[in-house]
Amino acid sequence: MAQEEQDPQDPQDEQEPQEERLCQRCNAVIPAERVEALPDTEVCIACSTAIGGEFKLAVIPDSIGKSTSMKKNYGVFSLQKTRKRIWPVKPKPPQPNPDA
Numbered sequence: 441m442a443q444e445e446q447d448p449q450d451p452q453d454e455q456e457p458q459e460e461r462l463c464q465r466c467n468a469v470i471p472a473e474r475v476e477a478l479p480d481t482e483v484c485i486a487c488s489t490a491i492g493g494e495f496k497l498a499v500i501p502d503s504i505g506k507s508t509s510m511k512k513n514y515g516v517f518s519l520q521k522t523r524k525r526i527w528p529v530k531p532k533p534p535q536p537n538p539d540a
Contacts (some may be wrong), residue, residue, distance in 0.1 A: 464526045473489055483526060495521050 461470045463484040481493055486521050501514035 464528070465491070466529050482523075487526075487529075491524065494524060494526070496524055497521055517532070 445484045448530065461475055461481075462468070463470055464482045465487040468484050468486070470481060474481055474485060481488075481494060483491070488494055498520040500518050500520055502510055502516040502518055505511050505513035
């Protein structure tokens with residue numbers, strides 16, 4: 441009897457149902473494609489566009505000169521990524537109907 445070995449790259453194994461994730465700002469469902477592309481995302485595409493992205497990025501120059509040298513040699517840069525604070529969107533109160 442030969443045992444069948446499962447190929448680790450079998451497409452049937454990769455299609456596990458993912459849990460729906462809600463946007464932290466508007467409570468809409470975040471599309472599965474966005475969650476797949478950005479696993480640590482917390483907002484939907486519309487909210488990300490409205491707030492200018494989820495993260496604040498800063499480029500920091502790192503000095504590669506000797507520690508005792510006064511000369512600053514910035515040949516290397518690092519990227520600092522910090523998550524922006526996300527405030528929930530307040531729903532607009534219903535407007536009274538002037539015709540009533």
